Amino acid sequence: MKIGILGGGQLGRMFIQNALNYDDEFYTLDPASDAPCHNISYFTQGNFNDYQTVLDFGKDKDVVTIEIEHVNADALAELENQGVKVVPNAKIVKTIQQKILQKEFYKANNIPSPDFEVMWDGNAKIMMPLPFVQKMNTGGYDGKGVQVIRTEEDYQHLWKEPTVLESLVDIDKELSVIVARNENGETKTFPVTEMVADPKLNLLDFNICPTQLSEDVQNQIRSITETFLATVNSPGLFAIELFLDKEGKVWVNETAPRLHNSGHQSQEGNANSQFEQMYRVVKNLPLADTDTFTYSGMLNLVGAEGFSGKVIYDGLDEVLKLPKTYVHLYGKTETKPGRKMGHINVLADSREELMDKLIKVKAMVKVRA
The missing domain is CATH 3.40.50.20 (Rossmann fold)
Incomplete structure (x- = not known):
């Protein structure tokens, strides 16, 4: 083909x-x-x-x-x-690429997502109580196009273009689940992963699988994925980003209609990766086994602050000496602060060992020019 x-x-x-x-x-x-x-x-x-x-x-x-x-x-x-x-089909791409349509999709299909209101321009009267999150209707990506409005003084920073204003969730954990559906209606769900963000860059730092979740939380996520797959009405691979709040309630943050950063650890950590699954979706083949082998995690390699130019990876030689550690570079020759240049996957026998290895690897590598 x-x-x-x-x-x-x-x-x-x-x-x-x-x-x-x-x-x-x-x-x-x-x-x-x-x-x-x-x-x-x-x-x-x-x-x-x-x-x-x-x-x-x-x-x-x-x-x-x-x-x-x-x-x-x-x-x-x-x-x-x-x-x-x-x-995925054009209709769901159009729905997901616009935050307003995406939020309305969740509401129409009883998929739990934080309360919201739509602001079409800067003259609208805002009913959403503080604090809230403002998300641009289109173009947001990797933490861009999102800001938190905490005080009345922050109103001066509101974007005046079409946006979604969304209740701020008191987050305990950020989670992700990757689901797939082929043309025949067969569906598969990858194990839930936990996402740990870099607070400065607002980018994914670590990804951890499997997660430590109660049976109730797992059931909530299962209900969300089943409802989404039943209503999306399109073949595709979708990454559903979730918030777990401090009261144990799961909310859908947003969905990506594509391969996703939060699924990279599946390359070595699962029986098949998200990339294998996407291929099978595109070809309408039987969907792949998604079982986990062990604890797996991913570390993003991003351009260090203060460096722009031809990329140099400090510390990779030492990383390559480590067992059950896998380097994936993206073929980008130029680095700049915060740019995703690659990732490193790690396998371990326990969550504690996994976190120790991820932290150790992060300290070993610097992406500079």
């Missing part, structure tokens, strides 16, 4: 690396000439937000998928009209 991917970043790169176990042709579209997929696929440099560019890219493909949701969903809909298979 000719498989087209909108986006040529690290997610597409790792998808293709895994899918090379099979026999297909892979085409990618990305605005950056040196995108991570440019040298491992039939690469087209172009804007995946431009209607005609997406249409021209996808019209001769057997299937078109995405590795970033901020693409032209109208072009995806037209490709569907022309008989091209689009995974």
Whole structure:
């Protein structure tokens, strides 16, 4: 099959690396000439937000998928009209890429998500009690397009464009669960992972699997995933980001209709990775076993503050000496502060050992120029 991917970043790169176990042709579209997929696929440099560019890219493909949701969903809909298979479908991409539609989807389907109101412009009267979170309707990614409004003085910092105002959850843990559905309606769910964020960068720092959750919390998550998969009405792989509050209630933060940073530890920690699962979804094959082997975790490698330029990885030689430790670099030649450059997966026999190893590895590596 000719498989087209909108986006040529690290997610597409790792998808293709895994899918090379099979026999297909892979085409990618990305605005950056040196995108991570440019040298491992039939690469087209172009804007995946431009209607005609997406249409021209996808019209001769057997299937078109995405590795970033901020693409032209109208072009995806037209490709569907022309008989091209689009995974996930254009309707759910359009719903998820707009926070307002995404929140309304949760509300309509009784999926627990924090209370919200929509602010279309800066002149609206705000009813949401303080403190609350403001999320841009479109374009937010990796912690960007999100801010917390805590006091009346903070109102001066409100963005004036269409946004969602959302109740602030008293968070105990941030969790993620990756689910998959193929065209035949078969579904699979990966074990829940715990996400530990870097408070300064607002990016994922560590990812830990399995999590330590009560039976009640696990049941809440199971209900959320079952409802989502029953109502999404599209094949695809989806990362559902969750909040567990301090009273034991689970809330959906948001969903990504694609491969996700919170699933990277599945490369070595699970019977099959999220990338294998995504391939099977795209091809409408039987879905893969998602069982965990042991405790697994992931550490993001991000550009250090104060460094921009040709990347240098300090400490990788020492990391490569460690047992059950796996380095994944993204093929990006230029680093800048906070840029995701790679990740390291670690396996361990206990949660305590896993955390010790992740902290040790983080201290060993520096991404600089």
